[in-house]
Amino acid sequence: MALARTWSVGLAGVRGAMVEVEVDLAAGVPTVVLVGLPDAVVRQSVDRVRAAVVNTGYVFPLRRVTIGLSPAAMPKQGSGFDLALAVAVLAGAEVLPAAAVRDLVLLGELGLDGSLRAVRGVLPAVLAAVAAGHRCVVVPQDNADEAGLVEGIEVLGAATLGQVVAHLAGRTRIPAHVRAAPAPLPPGPDLADVVGQAAGRRAVEVAAAGGHHLFLSGPPGAGKTMLAERLPGLLPPLDEQAALEVTAIASIAGTLPPGAPLVTRPTFESPHHSATMAALVGGGSGQIRPGALCRAHRGVLFLDEAPEFPRTVLDTLRQPLERGSVTIHRANGSATFPCRAQLVLAANPCPCASAAGDTACTCSALERRRYQSRLSGPLLDRIDLRVELPSVTRAAWLDGTGSPEPSAAVAARVRTARATAVERMAGTGLTLNSQVPGRLLRERWPIARGSLALAERALERGSLSVRGFDRVLRVAWTLADLAGVSTPGADQVAEALGMRLQRAAA
Incomplete structure (x- = not known):
């Protein structure tokens, strides 16, 4: 009996979740059993892996192959497990040394000819690998720049399954990927x-x-x-x-x-x-x-x-x-x-x-x-x-x-106003006026009652809800930050109220 282990990453929302790939080769009728809540795409990976292994020049084991994806209770979705399954099968067949793949993280979809194709979610997957303590990840060449955004891990970009096997067998090393400098962004609408x-x-x-x-x-x-x-x-x-x-x-x-x-x-x-x-x-x-x-x-x-x-x-x-x-x-x-x-x-x-x-x-x-x-x-x-x-x-x-x-001139005023708000809200964990809870706004940064006369009358008449009143205060603070004043006055409150009730009055 031969047993090999390696690692891949599944996705849960926008976070990666480490998945251990285990392959057991035993005597019996040649078949492949895949367990661990795979979806249809993962189940079909068995056929892709078999064809990729054969077309790369290796023999797929004619034994009972059991592939386990752990944790078993987490649903596995997508084609990103293909490369890890192929490498684990080859390690179980002793084509590759089991020690070389035990701590390796592999991501990528396999073509039937053994080519590696880009997959989605590489960045959160690599972030999860770093958090779990892994130090090397193999990804498709087209995903290498994305994976290289993460510090603290060696990224190997491969184009084919054959390149990965040659690297792990010690024949031809894949150089660590160095991310190229990003191209300048074109200007947006002005x-x-x-x-x-x-x-x-x-x-x-x-x-x-x-x-x-x-x-x-x-x-x-x-x-x-x-x-x-x-x-x-x-x-x-x-x-x-x-x-x-x-x-x-x-x-x-x-x-x-x-x-x-x-x-x-x-x-x-x-x-x-x-x-x-x-x-x-x-x-x-x-x-x-x-x-x-x-x-x-x-x-x-x-x-x-x-x-x-x-x-x-x-x-x-x-x-x-x-x-x-x-x-x-x-x-x-x-x-x-x-x-x-x-x-x-x-x-x-x-x-x-x-x-x-x-x-x-x-x-x-x-x-x-x-x-x-x-x-x-x-x-x-x-x-x-x-x-x-x-x-x-x-x-x-x-x-x-x-x-x-x-836009450049307006954006400069916006940066100044935001910096003023960040300085005022230091220690609260907040950075924008729109995020400030109403109670904190009223208790920590109160506005003079005389400046709130118009807003209070609108609240009394029913033109404003309590939530709307708090939102008027938030906008008033933004107007004050843009104007460079320390506290909103009657002018800022009136303008904020006008911006909120303008449609209702139309």
Whole structure:
């Protein structure tokens, strides 16, 4: 009887989980038994491994082969176990020394010709391997740059199973991978392209400075989409930890940009209004995949034509927006994804969407109310900024042909405002005004009662909920940080209140 062990990594949400691969070769009718809760893709790996081994020039053992994937209670999904299964089988057949593979981590899908193909989720898998104390990982050549983002582990990038076998047998060494310098990122959309719309430009600046959610309403051509697309360019670049989080999500989702394994720019997701609940928040019938909300982590989720989304789909955003994470439950397990994203909604004021605004609108009052009611009150209550954009006039168009303020200038003010907020909230674990709990905001950083008169009257009249009142205070602090004042005054509170109630008053 021959027994060999090696390691691979499974995925649970955006985290890797170490999987020990054990192979036992015993006398009996030639067959392969695979145990350990494999899904259909993992079960089919037996045929891929057999063909890859034979086409690489080796003999697949004509014995009873039992392959165990531990921990046995964890579901195993995907084709990333192929390489580990093949190496373990060859070690069990004594083609390879068992000691050489005992502590090795192997990831990759095998082609029938023995070629190694890229797989998803390599970054979180390598992070899990480092945390478990492993010091070497073998990955497909196309995944080597991604795996090289992790410090403290040797990365070997291979193109074929034959290269891996030759390396482990000591015949031809695979050199440790050295990650190439990242290519410079192309410039993104610039705020200088937006003509007029002073209120909209102010809203995206405030949203960027405080991390606030934003609702833009206005006729077609008013610039709603242009403003939303330029919001990520106003956000600071991702720090190292945030970049690894976002890159891990992109790796699992299969959206990692080629040639740029580390995502350093805030992401922008804009799903179509026909997106399902699973596409928006995550899910799937097999392996649980992150949705658009998770892929927008540390970036912007833009829902254009928001009233056209099914109301039930939109309402699923309410809890994740508050918690910053979403947990998807399925019969065979659950997965938790981070989703601390900024939500930007855009909508026309009515179904006819007349570019001339109310003067040419053909909708009845009932039709307008019915259209606007597709966005539920509880969802809108979580939106800090609600801005009505007017049509761009001929005068504004002509004035805008000069030199509107570019994104770089606005981004500089945003960085200064964020730095001020971080300094003020030192020791609390918070970095953005939008994250501050209402009670902490009122107790630790109170605003003078005289400055709150307008907001208190709106609360008394019912125009504001208690949650809305706290959100007005958060926006007021962001406005104060942008203005360079130590405490919000009546002007900042009034502007924050106007940005929240503008749609209601329209």
